[in-house]
Amino acid sequence: MKQSAKISLAATANPPEVMQAPMIRVCARLKSMGFDLSKRRGLEFFAREGDWQTISYAGEIARLDAWEIDPKFEQTLRANLPKAQIRIGDSFKLAAQKEYTEAFDFIVYDNPQGLFGDKNQYCEHFEALETIDPLIGSQAIIIFNINREPFNYENFPDWQRRREQFYRRANTSLLDEKFLLSFYRDYFQARGLELLEVFIEPRHERYLAYFVAAVAKRTD
Numbered sequence: 001m002k003q004s005a006k007i008s009l010a011a012t013a014n015p016p017e018v019m020q021a022p023m024i025r026v027c028a029r030l031k032s033m034g035f036d037l038s039k040r041r042g043l044e045f046f047a048r049e050g051d052w053q054t055i056s057y058a059g060e061i062a063r064l065d066a067w068e069i070d071p072k073f074e075q076t077l078r079a080n081l082p083k084a085q086i087r088i089g090d091s092f093k094l095a096a097q098k099e100y101t102e103a104f105d106f107i108v109y110d111n112p113q114g115l116f117g118d119k120n121q122y123c124e125h126f127e128a129l130e131t132i133d134p135l136i137g138s139q140a141i142i143i144f145n146i147n148r149e150p151f152n153y154e155n156f157p158d159w160q161r162r163r164e165q166f167y168r169r170a171n172t173s174l175l176d177e178k179f180l181l182s183f184y185r186d187y188f189q190a191r192g193l194e195l196l197e198v199f200i201e202p203r204h205e206r207y208l209a210y211f212v213a214a215v216a217k218r219t220d
């Protein structure tokens with residue numbers, strides 16, 4: 001299989017309630033932990049049409065911005081998220097705009113799997129997470145996709161190499177929860193972010209999960 005082969009989250013056609021259930025669980029768990037979501041300003045960094053999961057938390061927060069690069073999704077995205085501020089453009093460029101500095105306290109990176117971008121310059125959430133710092137104020141809830149056990153991984157050597165570099169380990173075909181929690185604690189720490197709360201919530205596909213982190217900028 002060619003490296004450029006698309007890895008689809010929707011490889012199996014799941015009904016909306018199956019796709020959306022994990023994010024509904026995430027919101028319920030955050031609220032049970034004492035986080036008030038109702039005044040938060042959220043950002044969906046990779047929005048598509050928003051019906052795979054964005055729609056399931058849009059009503060929980062005060063305000064939502066949704067960014068998507070592909071104009072073919074715009075019409076349905078607007079229909080699915082009628083109250084959201086929609087931008088069609090490259091989220092990496094939008095994230096650098098002054099108007100979004102410290103604008104958000106709830107960010108979801110529903111990142112594609114494998115390599116993506118016109119030059120395959122991005123991999124999973126690895127580059128996208130680097131946009132956290134300008135986008136958040138003193139604290140935020142950050143949610144992104146982690147791939148614990150990539151499907152058909154042997155067909156994607158470039159993806160393997162990028163994961164090996166990012167996770168700094170030789171074998172990334174199976175990442176257990178203990179490793180992931182420790183890795184991202186160090187990751188956030190190295191970027192001046194204290195991890196206040198953290199949990200991993202399985203998604204609709206066995207290999208995929210949400211990494212959910214409440215972070216605060218260190219003041220020291």
Ligand SMILES: C[S@@+](CC[C@H](N)C(=O)[O-])C[C@H]1O[C@@H](n2cnc3c(N)ncnc32)[C@H](O)[C@@H]1O
Pocket residue numbers: 009044045046047048049050051052053054055067068069070073089090091092110111112116117
């Ligand atoms: C996994 S889908 C998102 C699904 C969506 N959150 C939902 O709930 O339906 C990933 C999306 O990221 C978009 N994307 C990829 N690169 C992007 C970029 N640089 N800027 C904005 N969107 C991008 C893709 O076009 C695709 O629609």
